[in-house]
Amino acid sequence: MAQENEILDTCLIAGRIMVESGSEMYRVEDTMRRMAANAGAMNSQIFSTPTGLLMALPTQDAVQIQQVTMRTINLEKVDRVNDLSRQFAEHQVTLKQLHQRLTMLDHDVPFFPVWLQIMAAALVSCTLMIIYGGVWADFIQSAVVGAVGYAVFYFIREHLAVSFLSEFMAAFTIGFLAWVLVHWHFGQSLDMIIIGAVMPLVPGVAITNAVRDMLAGHLLSGIARGMEALFSVGAIGIGIALIFRFFS
């Protein structure tokens, strides 16, 4: 009995970390099922949504629940859980060690330093602006606007627990800065600067992932993720829209 509880617990932690880090539902369920099978529990039943996971073993009466309260993109965590699952399958770690390592992994996975992320956002903004057909005169401007927008997004997301506020404020800052630059003739094309600078925030990948979840048969997850993506698109849109309404 205790053994089976540990299996459920370990699988659910792994599943929660993967959902929180932005993995596809198919991979979450697959990893959990494999872990259970490698621990000796065949035919596990899993019900997964982006807000919570349920798992049951056929030999046990009870079902265990794990809530998922936050959803970000952290691909390093997906990779590490995947690695641990592989190691467990090859009997390099025991169930107890797997449980410990997953708990550790949940707390300290190295992230790139903040300044590097902000620089990276600047790079995304200016390079995409150029390959989307922008002009070189706007190169530095879109990098600066993109960096400031991402910094606003990052700090609001870290310090305030209001969903979608970070996207809204970042988009508003981007729109305002771009407008100021163009208004004072430091930039040429308002549209191209905003499009470039917004790219690090756009949840286009979340939308595509939602469609993929749907096509893979995870209808609930697809709808939930699609709604989340739609709301962040909405937040970005409203932030930009305010600029057009009141300034230009």
Add this chain to the structure above:
Amino acid sequence: MWLQLLLQIGFSYLATIAFGICTNVPRRALNACGITGVAGWLVYWGLLQFKLGHMLPNLVGAFVIALVSLFFARRDKIPVIIFNIPSLVPLVPGGIAYRGVRAFVLGHYTQGLGFAVQVLMISGSIAVGFMLAQFVSAPHQLLKRRD
């Protein structure tokens, strides 16, 4: 023309890697991510030059990204999603979505709806591109299992 091609390659590589840093891609996968991004963008950009509209280039671009990601995922034993997410970023129809929002705010509803439908169709064709790649990878896996 060659300069333009070099520019597209270099910038799509940089954009993919930079977005990978924002989403915390494992360091050992960053370079492969960049190569995947370049492959997808080059196919998209090349097809766009033939004036085929937006949907076919997006579909084929996503297909190529999925295939190259699969290759790297098998080679490095890393989940395929880690290569997919950053390398899709250049294909995301952010610009069209932006124009749609602007049209809606300024009261040009018909124009805005047109853009919104276009965004939906492009997202759809990217998803179909991925789905087609699964058809290619599924028989491959079956063959492997039989060995």
